[in-house]
Amino acid sequence: MSAPVYDRIALIGLGLIASSMYWAIKRAGLAQEVTGFAKSAESRATARRIGLCDRVCESAAEAVEGADLVVLCVPVGAMGRVAAEIAPHLKVGATVSDVGSVKRSVVEQVGPHLPEGVHFVPAHPIAGTEHSGPESGFATLFDNRWCLLVPVEGTDPEAVQCLRTLWEGMGAKVDEMTADHHDLVLAVTSHAPHLIAYTMVGVADDLQRVTDGEVINYSAAGFRDFTRIAASDPTMWRDVFLTNKEATLEILGRFTEELFALQRAIRTGDGDHLHEYFTRTRAIRRGIIDAGQDTAAPNFGRETTQ
Amino acid sequence: MSAPVYDRIALIGLGLIASSMYWAIKRAGLAQEVTGFAKSAESRATARRIGLCDRVCESAAEAVEGADLVVLCVPVGAMGRVAAEIAPHLKVGATVSDVGSVKRSVVEQVGPHLPEGVHFVPAHPIAGTEHSGPESGFATLFDNRWCLLVPVEGTDPEAVQCLRTLWEGMGAKVDEMTADHHDLVLAVTSHAPHLIAYTMVGVADDLQRVTDGEVINYSAAGFRDFTRIAASDPTMWRDVFLTNKEATLEILGRFTEELFALQRAIRTGDGDHLHEYFTRTRAIRRGIIDAGQDTAAPNFGRETTQ
Ligand SMILES: NC(=O)c1ccc[n+]([C@@H]2O[C@H](COP(=O)([O-])OP(=O)(O)OC[C@H]3O[C@@H](n4cnc5c(N)ncnc54)[C@H](OP(=O)(O)O)[C@@H]3O)[C@@H](O)[C@H]2O)c1
Ligand SMILES: NC(=O)c1ccc[n+]([C@@H]2O[C@H](COP(=O)([O-])OP(=O)(O)OC[C@H]3O[C@@H](n4cnc5c(N)ncnc54)[C@H](OP(=O)(O)O)[C@@H]3O)[C@@H](O)[C@H]2O)c1
Missing domain, CATH: 3.40.50.720 (NAD(P)-binding Rossmann-like Domain)
Known part of the structure; x- marks a missing residue:
């Protein structure tokens, strides 16, 4: 005490x-x-x-x-x-x-x-x-x-x-x-990721040709992490986006730009661009584990049998 | 045995x-x-x-x-x-x-x-x-x-x-x-989410005004789940996108459309639209937990102290 x-x-x-x-x-x-x-x-x-x-x-x-x-x-x-x-x-x-x-x-x-x-x-x-x-x-x-x-x-x-x-x-x-720097940092590490996760979960839910059962059963392939984020409180998140409008929209703008570049690489079959991009993102993960902000265990250390 | x-x-x-x-x-x-x-x-x-x-x-x-x-x-x-x-x-x-x-x-x-x-x-x-x-x-x-x-x-x-x-x-x-249905289902539950996570992690890495240290320290706010996904093998994922081009690009197209609609709601301050959208996505999460494809424990049951 x-x-x-x-x-x-x-x-x-x-x-x-x-x-x-x-x-x-x-x-x-x-x-x-x-x-x-x-x-x-x-x-x-x-x-x-x-x-x-x-x-x-x-x-x-x-x-x-x-x-x-x-x-x-x-x-x-x-x-x-x-x-x-x-x-x-x-x-x-x-x-x-x-x-x-x-x-x-x-x-x-x-x-x-x-x-x-x-x-x-x-x-x-x-x-x-x-x-x-x-x-x-x-x-x-x-x-x-x-x-x-x-x-x-x-x-x-x-x-x-x-x-x-x-x-x-x-x-x-x-x-x-400062407040402004805080709002920019959080737009990157939290607000934009949440909106993106909400969006992807909404798209999956909307798609007529894929059933909800399929989305749910085969979610282990990456999607379930998005659903966890997108399960957060709607009121809290509505308020976050409405009150951190500017920084969130700025980051989403950057995100869309980058996503379009990767989509173009897929369309044109530019495997080198993709490989290079995916290699770079691994380093950040390493940093997060080293900083003690997550576990290195596979799947966040989820129990694989439940 | x-x-x-x-x-x-x-x-x-x-x-x-x-x-x-x-x-x-x-x-x-x-x-x-x-x-x-x-x-x-x-x-x-x-x-x-x-x-x-x-x-x-x-x-x-x-x-x-x-x-x-x-x-x-x-x-x-x-x-x-x-x-x-x-x-x-x-x-x-x-x-x-x-x-x-x-x-x-x-x-x-x-x-x-x-x-x-x-x-x-x-x-x-x-x-x-x-x-x-x-x-x-x-x-x-x-x-x-x-x-x-x-x-x-x-x-x-x-x-x-x-x-x-x-x-x-x-x-x-x-x-x-069938193979085609498989590729569409996986584009939704896995391939598009992976590309999106890679993109967001790349954007964070690029942003000059936010340091890597900040991104890493404050990742617990949602971003760390993206980095886990984006830490996957670059060769495997390059191949996935190049070989499931059509379905992945279709889903990404739907995703962008939806993201633009939500961005517009943020810009115009349409809180009801946001709240409604965020409420709908919760149900999918519930389904995934009920189907035994994830744990209901907070944060995927991560240990909170490490
Ligand atoms: N959840 C997170 O991951 C997280 C992380 C960091 C910071 N935050 C921030 O922390 C704050 C609270 O979030 P939370 O997750 O704790 O939310 P929460 O679990 O949804 O709880 C919100 C609480 O606020 C009360 N409330 C709402 N309007 C009120 C009012 N006008 N007067 C008095 N009480 C009122 C609610 O009362 P009722 O129960 O009676 O409705 C409820 O008890 C938010 O500003 C959020 O941005 C959240
Ligand atoms: N990882 C996942 O989450 C996951 C889930 C479901 C399905 N898959 C699929 O499973 C397959 C393997 O993925 P993984 O995660 O097990 O990959 P991994 O851990 O990277 O292993 C790939 C293996 O393939 C070997 N290899 C590559 N090219 C080869 C060749 N031409 N001849 C012989 N061996 C070769 C590699 O040999 P070296 O070690 O000598 O390089 C390595 O042993 C991929 O098709 C992937 O799409 C992956």
Whole structure:
């Protein structure tokens, strides 16, 4: 057990990320009390049933009352609304943070609502699964994963340092960058790949001459990895694309250009071009395994028999 | 141990698929003797060192001598050459099969070389990993996976039945379809997804404003699944695209069309269209898990700490 980093933490939204944070905070004793709030009565009831949060409140305002740290764990499109709701109830000297997958938009939505004397340190843990809701979280989600802090200019360095200590206590490695750079990096490593996976799964579903049964049975050939990505929460991803429009469209533009070049190589039978391209991409995989961001075991170490 | 299905099996090519077949054949006692041959002296030496095959031969001709079943386990582009080489040495009544990821092309390349009295039953096990070479195989690769048989018209049903029994003995479920339908189904479930993954990994690698380190560290957000797919053997995949040109280009055309529609929805802020599309793709994932082709555990059941 570490010493508590904050006396009271409030988690607004009780889905995958918030519930994982709660279990990780408890694992390391990083706060005295954690309050929580989710929009629906159903999620609040589930949270109470499974012991998620020391206290589940009936409003966001109640949850943030007296909190030293408030973390917005809602879809990116809801951040502004929630910020407006909690702003009058924030304690002077409190820190507001979030876990949204897009940062420029959160800075713009949340920043203007926050009163003087409240610190604002946007953050984004690069960790997740395709599951969502209060029951999907687990304490080890952030272990050995990165959490990006995106402090806005003039932020109190001490508030940033506290949040960094919290994330490190939850198992994460912490880095800092600007909101715009964050949004470009994530467009490459996450947002564009997700849209592409969604698209490919949609195409397979649409194709009349291939049955769903065939798609499902023969998915082991590569497609099932796309379906995993494309099974993620629709609301979260709608918001990500709408709020990181520019960078996502830029990367998709580059992607289409490159895809057309490879399609042309296939059409003209340019095997050397293909071979060269496919050889280059192997190195990146090696780097990811060396960096500890994935396992070298075949098929991600899936059990082959089930 | 089952009764042997064939007295002698010859495996030509000793990579991922052939080595997995060998271990699966031995696990269930499906043949009295398995001979093997690979192009390079190095792979043959490795095979001898790790006990892969009862006898590793110095030529494909020698390996197929007296074999009741010959399985071509080489890249699709090499199938014709190997067939020409072994044809004069095939035993009357023998069956020739293969494991190539494309079927129309293999039928066209191999068929014409085979003498009268030799059965030809093309096949394709839908199972693999991103690894290759003689040391990458394991006995359970085919367990609970599908193997597609693509018998050409007029094939002896008994020869087909024997091969089916072999694949079932290696743990696979067996289905039959035509070569053209196979190539379309695989273009959807495997070939197009692979090209897309290769493309996206190439784009990330090219982007000057995002460092390789950033791509690698923040890959957990979705991108790492693409890199796994894009780490597969360049020669195998070059051959797949060059030999399944038509179906792959058709699916990529549909994919681009759909991607453009989603890009337009992002650009115009049509959140309903995005949400609806993302909701639909979840059902396919459910189907794949129900069919036992993947695990429901988050992140494919990866260990979260490593
Ligand atoms: N999933 C990932 O892989 C991942 C990774 C990193 C970051 N993120 C980011 O983390 C945030 C949360 O994602 P998640 O995966 O945890 O989502 P989730 O499991 O779908 O949970 C979202 C939570 O937000 C609540 N909520 C929605 N609107 C609200 C509002 N107006 N007021 C209060 N609560 C509200 C929901 O309440 P109800 O349950 O009552 O609907 C739910 O508890 C998103 O911004 C996402 O971009 C996600
Ligand atoms: N990998 C998959 O996921 C997967 C799945 C289903 C089907 N397939 C198909 O299975 C076949 C083999 O794939 P793999 O993954 O096992 O490949 P691999 O691990 O790269 O092995 C290919 C083997 O073929 C040998 N070879 C190449 N050209 C040859 C020739 N002219 N004569 C004799 N041997 C030759 C190679 O010999 P050297 O080692 O000496 O170079 C190597 O042993 C391909 O047709 C592929 O499309 C692959």
